[in-house]
Amino acid sequence: MSEGKGRICVKISVKVYAPCTKHYRWIIRHGIPRRLPLSTQFCGCPPIITNQSYGEHDLSTYQLGQLMLANIFATSPGASAMKDTSGNTHAVAANTATGTVQIVAGASNTAPTGADYALNTPIAGSSGYVAATVSAYSAGSFTLTGNITNSTGGNQNYGEIGVVVTVATYVYLLTHDYANQTSPYTAYLVSNGGTLAVTVTISNA
Numbered sequence: 001m002s003e004g005k006g007r008i009c010v011k012i013s014v015k016v017y018a019p020c021t022k023h024y025r026w027i028i029r030h031g032i033p034r035r036l037p038l039s040t041q042f043c044g045c046p047p048i049i050t051n052q053s054y055g056e057h058d059l060s061t062y063q064l065g066q067l068m069l070a071n072i073f074a075t076s077p078g079a080s081a082m083k084d085t086s087g088n089t090h091a092v093a094a095n096t097a098t099g100t101v102q103i104v105a106g107a108s109n110t111a112p113t114g115a116d117y118a119l120n121t122p123i124a125g126s127s128g129y130v131a132a133t134v135s136a137y138s139a140g141s142f143t144l145t146g147n148i149t150n151s152t153g154g155n156q157n158y159g160e161i162g163v164v165v166t167v168a169t170y171v172y173l174l175t176h177d178y179a180n181q182t183s184p185y186t187a188y189l190v191s192n193g194g195t196l197a198v199t200v201t202i203s204n205a
Helices: 062-071
Strands: 010-018 024-029 032-037 048-058 098-106 129-131 141-149 156-158 160-167 170-178 188-190 195-203
Touching: 062 141, 062 195, 098 141, 098 195, 129 141, 160 195, 188 195
Parallel strands: none
Antiparallel strands: 010 048, 024 032, 098 129, 098 160, 141 195, 156 188, 160 170
């Protein structure tokens, strides 16, 4: 998939509204009546936008990635990894409700989408999955790696890969993409005994 599709994206929209030019409210300050402009959200007049901006790729922080690592991928980011808003560091334990993280593979090279909840054509047995090795969090990213060995007894097409995690006995697909990242995304043919080496990098960079 292209680099922009399927990525976690922080979007921010900011608008500045002027007060209504027709309606006012009155207050008494130090015994003197004062007339103040009324916001259009209270008078029902059309909003008056004086400034606005919109960004699709706003920065997420290290803390977001560290909490993902601890709570989704069951790996502690370190004894003093997390910084609170006062600049103090804290240990964050791995979430024990999250089970094994696996890299999974399938035979299909049908275009993946963000609505996918399973591989299109999973490969049965150990030829279709491996327990992921989760790296430490460093400079805004961490990796999930694993080597899937084809033990089907013959050649095997690998067209799709994903990451799954078990939470409270339920298995969820977290990522889904082509195995071959080069258009036209033709499946990789792996011979019997051959290996599909997969690295998934999760980054806020």
